[in-house]
Amino acid sequence: MAKRGRSQESGEDRLIARYFKPLARHPAALGLSDDAACLKPPKGYDLVMTVDAVVAGVHFLPDDPPASIARKALRVNLSDLAAKGAKPLGFLLTLALPPHTGTKFLTPFARALAQDAQTFGCPVLGGDTTATPGPLTISISAFGTVPQGKMVQRKGARPGDLVMVTGTIGDAALGLRVSQRASLEKQWRLKRGQRAFLVDRYREPRPRNVLALAVRRYASAAMDVSDGLAGDLAKLCRASGVSAVAEAAQVPLSPAATIALATRPDLIETILTGGDDYEILCTVPPSRATRFTAAATAAGVPLTTIGRIGRGQGEARFVDADDRALRFGRVSFSHFG
């Protein structure tokens, strides 16, 4: 069993008071001094609830900066809210800390979490801090609001809809690989700064919450790209009972990914199936595409049409310039076989 330390005011209380109470500004949090948060749900809105955990050695590298770990833990959840068209409301935090986790980790971690909470309008509402003999593990339940009945679901895509994606795809998966094997920087002929760019894309998602309202207005179905574009598009198609054809050449790439792919064409599989993109994948009826694109431009979010929805039962194909289907060993990331 873990070491048990005791005192009049417990170590856990002190840890929470020092690092996390300053974050608890929402009235529902009750200053983190009760067993539970108490939220008055806004009238006329549904509550969108999502939970995602990140584990050292699985979702981030153990020596990633504490601030990056904090941002990743919160942002993977913010990305789900964005894709559902929801406005962030707040979050519950579970922190399982390995032995000897001290102020060197907790100070920058809590500071980055506070910054993101402020930036994204998503304050901490409550939490639980515990010891673990294992790796640092952070689970966040995040809540958002949508007008009643207006959450954008994975189902809802219709034949004829355009398949669109924000930002660029594949950077995080390439970033993970190049951070694990430094020699790839040369093999891929990356230019100065491109390795750092890719690694940063792995470490710190940039969720598209500024686009949430437009997604709600214009998308027929949406999800965030977390487990790989190919697999996630297949999931959306299965949920909607449709098929999709997407053109690999239309998938938006960063300059770094473009160079790597030109050097090593087989990297297309890493790019399309690697995951950790935290971009929004959505389907949009052609009649709304112009307005959606205008909204994305206004929000400063790159938006690209990569394919089209057809009739079917869940198939999602990526085709090359000659209209031949790409084949992957696996279409999406999974922790389990």
Place this chain on the structure above:
Amino acid sequence: MAKRGRSQESGEDRLIARYFKPLARHPAALGLSDDAACLKPPKGYDLVMTVDAVVAGVHFLPDDPPASIARKALRVNLSDLAAKGAKPLGFLLTLALPPHTGTKFLTPFARALAQDAQTFGCPVLGGDTTATPGPLTISISAFGTVPQGKMVQRKGARPGDLVMVTGTIGDAALGLRVSQRASLEKQWRLKRGQRAFLVDRYREPRPRNVLALAVRRYASAAMDVSDGLAGDLAKLCRASGVSAVAEAAQVPLSPAATIALATRPDLIETILTGGDDYEILCTVPPSRATRFTAAATAAGVPLTTIGRIGRGQGEARFVDADDRALRFGRVSFSHFG
């Protein structure tokens, strides 16, 4: 990094489909087939939100039965809802599974979770399943409802209020000790079946959700006893800005704890500070004590008055039969020094 396996439908999808979709009967869960749950909050109610994690080797023993682990993970959260006077609504589940966690664990785990979800009216709304190179870790965010403004807080205790506690105290802490050192069974002179009783009390909390409505009606302040009665009473006093004096001899004990304490009087410290009781500690104005007691009797929940609230700034004293204050090395459990 963890082993990554891939396929058309990912291993994680299959795992969720097989073990957890059958649990997802609440409409908000969307059959666990979307990125998020979508809850329509009931009108006129506040949402009570709590989160607690359990980690193998910290909150339960790695060889505890999977069904017990499931029950503990959910019930420690149900206990918070009960103490806040909230009616359970549903929960989000994070499961971090060590390598080779298979059907032998997951089948009884999911079955017990489903049973408890049914029994307590607290269905799964969503979740996240991930791999971990560390110990089995389960984090649950649970939600409940109270009529607007009616959540019972830790603050609210007034001088003159009675201090009351449900059930019996100390069994779980004794159960943990005797399950770690078998020789204690003889040393404590436990009778046949009492060791098993104590170990069961450690493994499987019995949250007092049947008493939630009465707590809301009659208690001025409440919390669940998770980190030890002495420390938790001090927390309640600090939150309320009052003091408390409780009589150690009035603390309700099971027959097993009574025998152990008679044999080893110093076990009073384990009993009062060991934690894992998951009983309700509350304060009740004397004018409402009779009705509260009647409600507890009707619900079949033992309820005992152990002390009284006075003026002060957060002190909580336990006194012996001669009115001398007991002194403990530490008053409550903490994972951190």
